[in-house]
Amino acid sequence: MKAGLYIHIPFCRQKCRYCDFYSLGGRQAVPCEYIQAVKREISRWPGLECKTVYFGGGTPSLLTANQAEEILSCLNILPGAEITMEANPESLTYEKRAGYRRAGVNRLSIGVQSAYDKSLQSLGRLHTAAGAADAFRRAKKAGFDNISGDLMIGLDNYTAREMLDTIDFLKNRGAVHISAYMLKIEKGTDFYINPPAHLSDEEQLADFYLMAREKLEKEGYHQYEISNFAKDGRYSRHNMIYWQLEDYLGIGPGAHSCINGQRFHYPRDLAAFLNRPQTVDDGKTDADEYIMLSLRLASGLSVRRLAEKWGLKIGPHATAKLKVYRKNGFLTFDGDSIKLTPKGFLAENTIARDVMSDLYDI
Numbered sequence: 001m002k003a004g005l006y007i008h009i010p011f012c013r014q015k016c017r018y019c020d021f022y023s024l025g026g027r028q029a030v031p032c033e034y035i036q037a038v039k040r041e042i043s044r045w046p047g048l049e050c051k052t053v054y055f056g057g058g059t060p061s062l063l064t065a066n067q068a069e070e071i072l073s074c075l076n077i078l079p080g081a082e083i084t085m086e087a088n089p090e091s092l093t094y095e096k097r098a099g100y101r102r103a104g105v106n107r108l109s110i111g112v113q114s115a116y117d118k119s120l121q122s123l124g125r126l127h128t129a130a131g132a133a134d135a136f137r138r139a140k141k142a143g144f145d146n147i148s149g150d151l152m153i154g155l156d157n158y159t160a161r162e163m164l165d166t167i168d169f170l171k172n173r174g175a176v177h178i179s180a181y182m183l184k185i186e187k188g189t190d191f192y193i194n195p196p197a198h199l200s201d202e203e204q205l206a207d208f209y210l211m212a213r214e215k216l217e218k219e220g221y222h223q224y225e226i227s228n229f230a231k232d233g234r235y236s237r238h239n240m241i242y243w244q245l246e247d248y249l250g251i252g253p254g255a256h257s258c259i260n261g262q263r264f265h266y267p268r269d270l271a272a273f274l275n276r277p278q279t280v281d282d283g284k285t286d287a288d289e290y291i292m293l294s295l296r297l298a299s300g301l302s303v304r305r306l307a308e309k310w311g312l313k314i315g316p317h318a319t320a321k322l323k324v325y326r327k328n329g330f331l332t333f334d335g336d337s338i339k340l341t342p343k344g345f346l347a348e349n350t351i352a353r354d355v356m357s358d359l360y361d362i
């Protein structure tokens with residue numbers, strides 16, 4: 001079975017104030033028993049051939065180079081596979097980077113978020129802008145040329161200047177890929193209980209998004225997904241597997257999988273994961289997911305694929321709405337693909353819902 005493999009490392013030194021990922025704060029290292037549990041779960045899939053491997057978290061860069069190698073060496077990885085490690089600047093020593101590189105990791109995704117220290121502090125991040133710059137410099141010295149940086153938009157007292165400076169920061173440090181996300185206040189986080197005093201409103205967020213996209217395109221980062229931009233075709237091949245509904249296996253507490261259209265996940269429970277966990281069935285993928293995910297992509301929603309794979313056609317009411325969207329500059333249609341424009345991406349949920357509400361069997 002050829003698939004993307006996601007390995008979740010649910011440990012962090014400190015919980016960030018906005019974070020709702022399954023991760024446990026106050027951890028300095030990844031326990032050996034966790035590595036053994038990951039290997040045990042991987043061994044349940046003897047025919048697995050990895051098209052991509054993605055260490056996500058949590059803070060995967062808490063792994064030692066030996067631990068990363070121990071996991072990678074028990075995998076059957078296809079030639080040329082993308083192997084990504086998410087990394088927090090403060091946990092990336094030079095030795096670790098070089099060790100990851102030797103173990104086979106060929107892409108780093110560095111959680112920068114902002115080039116302003118006051119924002120990093122407010123988010124509860126442990127690094128500074130200088131630390132992030134150092135992480136890039138050392139990663140390049142260790143031989144990484146495929147480096148992504150995260151940018152978070154709409155922080156406390158946010159300004160266009162901060163956003164543009166952060167894009168410049170990432171560009172000047174050599175990022176070939178940038179993920180630009182809006183800050184969302186999620187239930188169960190510290191920000192949910194104590195929200196920042198001066199968050200951007202919806203209109204400001206929309207302006208920031210359009211401005212970021214324009215700047216990124218101008219700097220040679222082409223948008224291939226609603227929040228993701230890449231230079232020279234260095235898009236995230238692993239994340240494309242999710243968005244294109246291809247097969248992927250997720251290992252670790254809270255990790256999700258989709259194999260042959262069947263979705264399942266591990267419960268968000270470290271103790272259960274360490275003790276022979278049962279996965280939870282999430283049902284089959286469906287056309288609604290295809291519509292939601294494909295409209296996020298610059299390549300758009302193919303009406304031909306909707307017909308061939310799902311046996312569905314868009315009905316007259318939705319078609320009429322889509323024509324109005326097209327007239328108002330929210331999307332283009334070339335006879336097969338419905339592609340959202342930058343303005344359309346801001347209304348992606350509404351447009352997707354309009355399509356989903358009027359489908360009929362062919």
Ligand code: SF4
Nearest residue numbers: 012015016019057058
């Ligand atoms: S480092 Fe990442 S996973 Fe860990 S708490 Fe912060 S945002 Fe969450």
